Amino acid sequence: MNNIFSGLHVGLRALETQRKSLDVTGHNIANANNENYNKQRAIHKASYPYTAPGLSNHGGAGQFGTGVEIEQVERVKDQFINSQIFNETQTSGYWEEMQRGLEKVEYILNEPSDSGIDSSINQFWNSLQDLSNNPSDDAARNMVRENAYNVIDSFKSVENQLNDYKESINDNLSNAAADINNITNKMADLNKQIVSVKGSGQNPNDLLDERDALYKDLSELINVQSREDAQGNLVVSTQGLQLVNGSDAYELETKGNTDDNSIPRMEDQLIHSRTGTEIKPTNGKIAAWMEMRDEKLDFYAGRLDKLAETMVTEFNNQHQAGYDANGVDGGNFFEPIDNSSNQSVIAQLDLTAAIKDLENGLDKIAAGNKNIDTFVELDTLGNNLSGNYQIEVTENTSNSDQLDIVINDTDGNEVYSDTGINVDETINLSVEADGGISVDTDPAVDAINDFTLTLNKEGKRNITLDKSIGNGENANALANIFNSDEVIEGASLEGYFRTIVTSVGAESSRSQQMKNNQDVVLKQLTTLDRSISGVSLDEEMANLIKYQQSYAAAAKYINKTEELLDSLMTIV
Template sequence: MSNFFSLEIGKRSVLMHQTALSITGHNIANANTPGYTRQVADIVTTPPWHAPSLVQSGKPGQLGTGVEIAAVNRVRDEFIDTQIRHENKAEGYWAAMQNTLAKIEVILNEPTEDGLRGVMDMFWESWQDLSLHPESEAVRAVVVQRGMSLAEAFNHTHRQLVELREDVNAQVKVKVNEVNSIAMQIADLNKQILAVTISGKRPNDLLDKRDLLIDDLSRIADVKVFTDKNNMVTLQLGDRVLVEGKDYNRLGVNTDQEMYMVIWEDTQTRAKISSGELRGLLDARGRSSNPQEANPSEYKEIIPNMIADLNSLAKTIITKTNDIHRSGYSLNNNDNSNYLYPDGRNFFNQPVDINDSVDWAKFMSLNDEIINDLKNIAVAARPTWGKDPLGNLIKANFGDGGVALDIAQLKHYLNDSEWRIDSSPITDLAVTSFSFDIDGVTIIVDNTVTPPDPAPIQNMYDLAVALQEQIDGTALKGKIMVRSNGNQLTFYSNSNSFTLDTGTAVQISGKINQVTTDDYWRSVCADIGVLSQESQRVLKNQEVLLNELENKRQSISGVSLDEEMTNMIRFQHAYNAAARFITSIDEAMEVVINRMGLVGR
């Protein structure tokens, strides 16, 4: 056995431990690098000398030839990676939702005196004051100012919600660009990884970069990851491939609509986004007007529904205030042509086309005739008239302020209460007859219907007396609007009677539901608050879960400086020992070469 054989073993040991020290140094250098995976050397013995053979001389055993590093491996758990990416998309979704909901809560600013409900309360209070002092110009001025403040509050809230929706829409485009950027980088890394892999090497750092990009992408959108034998990944987004090898498909947004729709650039078809930040933004923003978007929307429509609720409240306040105000008498009602009739006009400007598509909150404003002349505020429900010495009719007083009181009571307005009373059929025809007073005017309704047809009763409000209805023979169903002032409604059927207090919801073969403007807005704000609270809870749970998974991944893949220092000392001692071994062999060879054959000289 040649001494050079031993030198080769020593050399291999030195080189191996030197490489191991380099790997340790690489780990220490990247201890704080995001996405870096700890690398370890796969240390194996080199093939022994010589392999057993029938044509070779027998030896007592194989001779070891040293050591080498077979591969440099990443310490990575793919199952944990899959779990993290799965939870990433949920965390991204709820983070986007919570961010939007938090902004909506700031816009609504409820419950505070500066919120919309506080402004509404002051508006109703001003009408209450005006009902007590209908002749006061100062109180009328307060009503106008409170009305203008209410209109501006609705305008401002609507404007902020629209701007928030536009901001979220802009974020959709930003996230689409991020997806394209990440997809392009992953495709480029796939190309580099393939070149290294087919050469028989391990592209560890390139794999780390790609895995980090996939983690980032999984937070934005729901992607499925498939890896082949050459370490190439294929990413699937929805029902299409986003990245395949060195190629990728780009996402885009259509720019011909006000709200962006996420599409595939090559086919111009809608991209299916079911989770992640991008889906959270789409749920908050709502659908676009593109026909490819599902109708009814598959999104949660957070901001559009909020705007619709705001418009619904504004519409109710505008139309009901105007309806009552037009029935009143103003201080200018002294023209001989109309002094016997109500001369009230719209208090708020009202569109001609009354439908749900109108942005009532956006365009809410006071009638210029009211702003320019406070006398045009129609406060009186029924002025008292007299005659002058010449026998002409004159207004004796300003009235009882009943219209102002009615408007003030809109705060307790009951919207579309539903009632139903069942009775056993007695005759072939059922006669429905009843009467009631509204503002001193007696209304008589007399309907004859054939069972089981319903007797149509139109919506009413502000009942001055109890409503009595005698029904013989059929079940009648209709809608009735009344004030939530605690008055009782008494329904009679033959000899039996049922007394209902409208201050609470009561059911007699049906229901009476009350929704006041105050209750309605409180309910809208409460719904947003509950959804925001729920998103905070889910987001917090997701963050805890992700932190737990990340800690588990770091315990496996992360760099421990203490462990690396231990390895460094271990490899350093082994390196020194290998170097010492080479020195020993060198000294032995020096004896053989320089000292042998000198005996007797």
């Protein structure tokens, strides 16, 4: 009689086990499209036998089985592959943001284009060429000034956009810190639930899936390490600082590098709230943002500053070597750069007040050549002089450290001579009414017919006292600054800028390649992981049929057992 009733229990256990197995299969099918879900499997085992060995037991057939039960609902997961996915996710996040950042810098530089720095430099160069051909044309002079403004505006536009990008990175850091805190708080809460479920002897499979998904999201942002303790808590840390320990989460915060609200926070730091320690991630999106902000952007901004400073210095030097429209020595064209200023070089870019002057500024552009670095320097002192002469400077016969000078008119007649003049000495002369030249007897008073000569070395050449505005040679020399080699690091100004652009392009291309490589690696690992842990509908349909048939067979077994019981009761 007992054996018949035990048969009912065997059948009931079989029904319950197959039904629960069908529930597990249904749960798998329901989550077939959940990328964070790992399939589960019901592990069957024989339930504890009916009789245990003992002295009171008869020596018959031995123990009788009591059926089947579910030992556990197993989560199918390869932890080694899972760990690799987390590690590669960090690297993938880094290269994704690095590529995106360099692409942003390429967009800011906007080359090649019709509105970038290179284009504005070319337009400035063209206007200087036009001025060299038409130095007396106010329209040509105005184009030089306007295109100089365009060059300044182009530099400042790029710098402003780079600074804006820096600020946006700080915003990203603040948002990322909030995201990290949200993730770690959720993980701490999940730790508490998982420990509770494990304490009851069950497997918290869905909770573990949720915690793994959060850890993957965290890995994409920052390089983290983890370990699981004996109770089932996931302990998460970065750079030796804990973010999650049991049900406790330690938040991160961003802090500016200055307490002065009037100064923009250009370099926000990531701080561990519990210890106050600064965190400098080495992988993940945040590491890419910080490297972009603190290294890449500063590097390219520094190179642009160097280009701008060299342009200002070289252009001003050459501009001072010419005459303006009034025959006066050229001054600075751009405002000189103050290296002691807190402002960047580009922020200081501006034209001098003399050049910007609306009434006389165009006349201050020094397009004419005043023969600097020749054996003799001519300065007409701004006077409206005329006349062509031949100057010959020779070594003094009595003193080799001194020079003699002879000036002849166009007919070869001597109009002036002098001896015993020191090297680099300036002599003050005047033009006579008949075209002759005499010593200026009162050099302290500038007369309208005065001019000076400075003797540098021996030589012979023809000179003109006409205003040098007519030759445009200095405008041509100013234009040559932009395409002459050896101006800056062995390159021209224009060539140096192009090296900046190509450098950004090369880095962006490399980052894109590294991102693509990481995508391939991560895809392969994910495919491998899904082949093990992912839900296969074909496999689940086979399990569905298997468990359904087992359930039906168990039901038939119960029916047969019930028939036996009915027969027995009839006999009784």
